[in-house]
Structures are given as structure tokens and as C-alpha cells.
Amino acid sequence: MRKGEIISSIILFLFSLIFMAQSKKLSGMGVVGGELTLGADFLPFWLSIIMLILSIFLFLSSILLHTEEKTGILLPTYMGWKKIFYIVAGLFGYLLILERIGFALSTFIFLILTMILLERHKSLIAFIVSVLVTFGLYLLFRLWLKAPLPEGIFGI
Amino acid sequence: MGYERERFFMDVLNNLVLGFSVALTPINILYCFLGVLAGTIIGILPGIGPVSGIAMLIPFSFGMNPTSAIIMMAGIYYGAMYGGSTTSILINMPGESASVMTCIDGYQLARKGRAGAALGMAAFASFIAGTFSVVGLMVLSPPLAKFALRFGPPEYFALAFLGLTAISSLGGSSLLKGLISGVFGMMIAMIGTDPISGASRFCYGIQDLIDGLSFISVSVGLFAIGEVMETVEGSLSVSHFKSKLSGLLPDIDDWRASKGALVRGSIIGFIVGVLPGAGATIASMLAYAVEKRISKHPEKFGTGIIEGVAAPEGANNSATGGALVPLLTLGIPGGAATAVMLGGLMIHGLRPGPLLFKQHGDFVWGLIASMYIGNIMLLILNLPLVRVFASILRIPRFILLPMVVVFSALGVYSVNNSLGEVYVMFIFGIIGYFMRKLDFPAAPVVLAIVLTPLMERTLRQSLMMSRMDLTIFFTRPVSCVLMTAALLSLFYPLLRYLWSNRDYLRKRKMNKNRGKL
Numbered sequence: 249m250r251k252g253e254i255i256s257s258i259i260l261f262l263f264s265l266i267f268m269a270q271s272k273k274l275s276g277m278g279v280v281g282g283e284l285t286l287g288a289d290f291l292p293f294w295l296s297i298i299m300l301i302l303s304i305f306l307f308l309s310s311i312l313l314h315t316e317e318k319t320g321i322l323l324p325t326y327m328g329w330k331k332i333f334y335i336v337a338g339l340f341g342y343l344l345i346l347e348r349i350g351f352a353l354s355t356f357i358f359l360i361l362t363m364i365l366l367e368r369h370k371s372l373i374a375f376i377v378s379v380l381v382t383f384g385l386y387l388l389f390r391l392w393l394k395a396p397l398p399e400g401i402f403g404i
Numbered sequence: 405m406g407y408e409r410e411r412f413f414m415d416v417l418n419n420l421v422l423g424f425s426v427a428l429t430p431i432n433i434l435y436c437f438l439g440v441l442a443g444t445i446i447g448i449l450p451g452i453g454p455v456s457g458i459a460m461l462i463p464f465s466f467g468m469n470p471t472s473a474i475i476m477m478a479g480i481y482y483g484a485m486y487g488g489s490t491t492s493i494l495i496n497m498p499g500e501s502a503s504v505m506t507c508i509d510g511y512q513l514a515r516k517g518r519a520g521a522a523l524g525m526a527a528f529a530s531f532i533a534g535t536f537s538v539v540g541l542m543v544l545s546p547p548l549a550k551f552a553l554r555f556g557p558p559e560y561f562a563l564a565f566l567g568l569t570a571i572s573s574l575g576g577s578s579l580l581k582g583l584i585s586g587v588f589g590m591m592i593a594m595i596g597t598d599p600i601s602g603a604s605r606f607c608y609g610i611q612d613l614i615d616g617l618s619f620i621s622v623s624v625g626l627f628a629i630g631e632v633m634e635t636v637e638g639s640l641s642v643s644h645f646k647s648k649l650s651g652l653l654p655d656i657d658d659w660r661a662s663k664g665a666l667v668r669g670s671i672i673g674f675i676v677g678v679l680p681g682a683g684a685t686i687a688s689m690l691a692y693a694v695e696k697r698i699s700k701h702p703e704k705f706g707t708g709i710i711e712g713v714a715a716p717e718g719a720n721n722s723a724t725g726g727a728l729v730p731l732l733t734l735g736i737p738g739g740a741a742t743a744v745m746l747g748g749l750m751i752h753g754l755r756p757g758p759l760l761f762k763q764h765g766d767f768v769w770g771l772i773a774s775m776y777i778g779n780i781m782l783l784i785l786n787l788p789l790v791r792v793f794a795s796i797l798r799i800p801r802f803i804l805l806p807m808v809v810v811f812s813a814l815g816v817y818s819v820n821n822s823l824g825e826v827y828v829m830f831i832f833g834i835i836g837y838f839m840r841k842l843d844f845p846a847a848p849v850v851l852a853i854v855l856t857p858l859m860e861r862t863l864r865q866s867l868m869m870s871r872m873d874l875t876i877f878f879t880r881p882v883s884c885v886l887m888t889a890a891l892l893s894l895f896y897p898l899l900r901y902l903w904s905n906r907d908y909l910r911k912r913k914m915n916k917n918r919g920k921l
Contacts, residue, residue: 274603274605275603288598288600288601290864291863292594298587302580302583325637331637332633335805335806335809346823355810358810370802397818
């Protein structure tokens with residue numbers, strides 16, 4: 249937990265610095281028609297200041313208050329990381345192929361791949377479920393909601 | 405005075421008739437049913453809570469009119485409170501966070517072979533408290549909406565500010581992390597077009613960003629995808645329940661033991677629900693704690709007593725009705741679930757608030773009436789059909805989780821037919837996972853995204869009104885009260901820390917002084 253907090257405080261610190269620098273490029277306070285107006289940079293700038301302070305607090309509290317160290321399990325096991333990777337990489341791959349080969353085929357491929365990777369011994373169930381779910385989603389999105397999902401090589 | 409009270413109740417009655425005429429149309433009955441059914445299932449499925457459920461189903465509401473959409477979204481919300489108790493009682497695992505307290509005595513009852521009575525009491529408690537909170541919503545909302553019609557920019561800023569600070573300080577385990585989440589959400593909300601000057605901010609020429617990050621992408625990512633990633637890393641095996649389900653009706657002794665708990669749970673839940681920041685989870689914890697404190701036999705709590713189920717189940721359902729009060733009358737959501745509902749309504753081009761309350765009675769009262777109907781549907785769904793729903797628990801995770809991912813991705817895609825928004829969901833899924841792991845609450849992010857445009861506009865308007873004088877927020881009575889409450893919610897944890905450690909601090913001071921001598 250503590251290590252994660254230190255890392256996240258540093259990331260947040262850098263994030264707010266960049267945010268502040270970028271917000272200064274926006275149009276600032278001005279006078280329009282004799283009236284004072286606050287510019288587009290007003291809130292972003294102050295938010296980045298607040299975040300800067302909060303990230304310093306987080307850094308200090310994670311270093312100084314180590315008596316309150318929580319002994320919760322933070323990091324997943326090796327197996328846990330592997331399964332997370334399957335889902336994340338699978339989703340990323342799904343998004344890459346979704347518009348190229350169409351909704352039906354890519355959905356089927358994503359479902360059957362992730363299901364088999366997560367549970368190797370039940371590939372028949374995975375196959376049947378993938379077919380049924382793809383078909384069900386087709387009915388739901390295309391026929392009921394009439395949502396224009398990306399079409400593929402077979403026109404589905 | 406008597407005349408006015410009579411007129412008030414006549415108004416409520418007339419409005420209710422109007423509401424039922426809206427809610428009883430076949431299409432709205434259907435959506436109400438779909439909502440409570442989806443809610444029950446979402447409540448039962450561990451790992452998918454009401455917030456992700458509502459966010460995932462928003463794309464499905466696009467073909468509907470806004471009234472049907474809110475009827476369905478609200479149905480998911482209170483339906484999930486019914487379903488959540490089922491897993492708590494049967495397998496000691498809360499289906500959603502508001503059912504955590506139900507595990508304690510509910511599971512013990514199940515181990516004693518009284519799962520049926522516990523499930524039955526949970527359903528009845530939800531029904532009674534749910535109905536109570538609809539009545540509360542009905543009575544409290546009109547005067548509040550009328551009052552809010554007079555609010556100007558400073559009042560709205562103060563309200564939104566209070567909503568955000570309250571959820572940041574109450575929502576998570578640490579105030580600091582809650583605040584970081586809230587400010588992070590506001591920073592994300594800066595992306596897009598400035599509401600006042602029309603300048604584009606942080607877009608870097610990317611077309612998809614001109615309208616800002618899509619609210620649905622962010623909330624589905626943070627909640628649904630984040631939840632999937634967190635669930636998948638653990639064991640994927642499914643826990644089975646062993647106790648048999650018989651005797652779903654609580655007996656007369658159960659009722660006698662629970663009646664006080666039901667009344668107190670309903671009232672506590674409603675009040676906590678109305679207040680910003682807290683929600684169904686805190687309501688159920690508070691109700692359980694109160695029952696335990698005033699009980700004649702507090703030592704029996706945790707061993708499987710029926711009032712330990714009735715109080716939290718009543719409170720979490722009552723809180724959902726309460727949470728709709730600020731959403732409908734002020735347009736300010738108090739928690740993540742109502743924030744997602746607000747986001748959904750805004751996509752429909754509807755902005756809840758006092759004006760909507762006054763001008764679109766059919767919308768508000770249709771929703772209220774539908775909640776009566778929905779609660780009856782839920783009672784029917786959850787009593788005789790609880791065995792059917794419990795079998796949902798048998799769906800293996802390796803099948804369920806990829807389905808949730810596909811469903812989320814396609815839902816987000818179908819909002820604007822944009823793959824870019826699905827990538828946003830993907831990125832926020834990863835952010836959401838690490839936020840969960842590091843104990844940063846996700847609710848303030850979602851609330852901030854919904855509230856920031858309003859906050860920014862009203863803040864800048866207020867400051868322009870007062871010529872950059874911050875005291876404008878404290879010279880107007882309503883905004884002064886709200887701002888004070890917001891500041892208190894910010895500093896309350898610090899004060900409580902100092903108060904609870906006062907002995908320690910005093911001793912340290914004394915030791916220091918001694919050192920000097």
C-alpha cells in the first residue's frame with residue numbers, strides 16, 4: 249500500500265504540474281464589454297494548485313504515518329496478474345479488430361479466447377456460450393436497439 | 405394553516421393520480437419491470453454493483469422517452485438493494501456494498517437453517533422501507549423544489565460544492581484520497597469546451613474531445629471494467645450455498661422482533677439518503693449500529709437474529725428513495741448511483757432541478773408512482789422466485805466476466821458509434837482498477853464529472869457578480885449555510901482525529917514541556 253501511495257503521489261504531482269503549465273496557455277481573465285470576466289484558465293489553474301498540494305500531502309502522509317500501514321493484500325498473485333492480462337490484452341485486441349472484421353466475428357473471438365484462457369478445461373462450454381452470447385448481443389443491439397454496430401465481412 | 409395543509413395534500417393526491425396515469429401505461433410498466441429485474445440480477449451478481457449496472461444499461465435507454473428511462477434506471481437502483489441481500493444471506497458475500505451488514509446476521513441465520521426466513525424478512529423489509537421512502541420523497545420534494553426556485557449562482561455553486569466535498573470525505577476510508585479523487589474528476593471534466601467562453605481546453609486538436617470525455621465511457625470504465633479486473637484476479641470458482649430454502653415467510657416472532665428495527669431502519673435510511681455524500685451503504689451500517697446499541701440483548705447481534713437483517717435491509721432501500729430527493733428537486737446528485745442517473749438524463753437532454761419539477765410533473769410523479777409499482781413487483785419477484793435468482797450464482801465467473809466486458813464495450817460504442825469512446829472506457833478501466841487497489845474511491849470522480857460544468861459556470865458567474873469577492877458565498881444566507889456545511893465536512897475528519905487523540909497529544913505536549921525543564 250505504502251509503495252503504491254508514494255508512486256501515485258509522484259504521478260499526481262507530475263500530472264498537476266503538466267496540467268498547470270498547459271492551463272496557462274488558455275485564454276485568461278479579461279474585460280468583455282466593460283464587464284470583468286474570468287477566463288477559461290481560471291478553474292484548471294486552481295485545480296492543479298489544489299492537486300499539487302494534495303499530492304504533497306499524500307507523499308508526506310505515506311512516508312510519515314507508516315504506523316498506520318494497512319496489511320491488506322495489494323498485489324495480485326502471479327496467476328492474478330496473468331488473468332488480468334488476459335482481460336486487458338483481450339479487450340485491447342477486441343477494440344483493434346472491432347471495426348476491421350465486424351462486430352459479430354470479433355465478439356465471438358474475444359469471448360471464446362478469454363473464456364478458454366481463464367478456464368482451460370471447459371472449452372466446449374466456452375464455445376457454446378460464445379456462440380449464444382454473440383447471437384444474443386446481435387439480437388439485442390442490432391434488432392432491438394437498432395444500434396449501428398460495425399459490420400464485417402459477412403455483412404453481420 | 406389547516407387550509408394550507410389540506411391544499412398541500414390535495415396537490416400531492418392530484419399529482420399522484422397524474423403519476424399513476426403515466427406509470428401505468430404498458431410501456432412504462434414494461435420498463436419498470438425490466439429495471440427491477442435487471443436490478444435484482446445485478447444485486448445478486450457479486451462484483452457488479454448498481455452503479456456499473458445503471459451505467460452499462462444507459463445506452464439501452466436511448467430509444468425511450470426520458471420518463472421511461474428514469475423509471476428503468478431507478479428500478480435498477482432500488483432493485484439492486486433487494487438482490488444484494490440474497491447473496492449476503494446465502495453465501496456470506498454481499499452482492500453489492502450496501503448489503504455488507506446483512507451478511508453478519510443473515511448468513512448466521514442461513515447456517516441455522518433459517519435462510520428462508522432471512523430472505524423473506526429481507527424482501528419484506530425492503531418493501532416496507534422502500535414504500536416508506538417513496539412517501540417521504542413525495543412529501544418532502546415539492547416544498548424543497550419550490551424553495552430551490554429562488555436559488556441563484558452562489559447557491560448552486562455552494563450546493564454542488566457541498567455534494568462533492570461530502571462524498572469525498574464520507575465516501576472512502578481516507579479524506580485525503582477522497583479529495584484527490586474529487587479533484588481528479590474535476591480536472592478530467594476540464595477537457596472539452598469551456599461553458600462560458602467557448603474556448604476548447606486540453607483537446608490538442610482531437611475531435612472526439614471537443615465535447616469532453618463521455619460521461620458513460622468514464623463511469624463504465626471506472627466501475628464495470630475496474631470491477632471486472634478486480635474480480636478476475638481472485639479465485640474464479642463459484643461458491644455454492646448448501647442450506648435449503650424453505651419457509652420463506654417470517655413467523656410472528658420474527659415480525660415482533662423486527663418491527664422496531666424496520667421503523668428505525670426506514671427513517672435512518674431515508675435521512676441518510678437525502679443527505680449528500682452518504683448513501684445506502686452508510687445508511688445500512690448506521691441502522692445496524694443503532695439497533696445494536698439500543699437492543700436489550702446486543703450480544704446476540706452477529707449470532708443470527710432477524711432484526712440484524714431487517715434493519716440494514718430496510719435502511720438501504722429507504723436510502724434509495726431519499727437519494728432521489730436532491731436529484732429531482734435540486735438536480736444535485738448525492739452519490740455515485742444518482743450521479744450516473746443524472747448523466748443518463750442529461751444525455752436525454754433533460755436537466756433535473758426545481759424547474760423540471762415544476763414544469764414536468766408527469767416526469768417526476770410518473771417516476772414516484774412507478775416506484776410504488778416497482779416495489780410490489782420486487783416483492784413478488786423476490787419471494788417466490790428467490791430460488792430461481794439464487795441459481796444465477798451458479799454462472800461461472802470465467803463466463804460472466806468476459807460477457808460483462810463485451811456488454812460494456814458495445815454499450816459504450818453504441819452511444820455515439822465511436823470507437824474512441826470505447827478506448828476512453830478502456831483507459832479508465834485500468835485507472836479504476838488501480839484506484840480500487842490503492843483505496844481511492846471512484847464515486848467522487850463520477851460525481852465531479854457530472855457536477856463540474858455546473859460548478860464552474862456558477863463559480864465564475866458568482867465571482868463576476870461580486871467582482872471577484874469570495875465573501876459572496878457567505879453573505880447570502882442559504883449559500884452561507886451550505887458552504888459552512890461543506891467546510892465542516894472537509895475539516896470534520898481532522899477535528900475528529902484531533903479529538904480522539906487528544907489524550908495522546910496532551911501527553912506528548914507535557915512530555916515535551918518536561919524535556920524543556
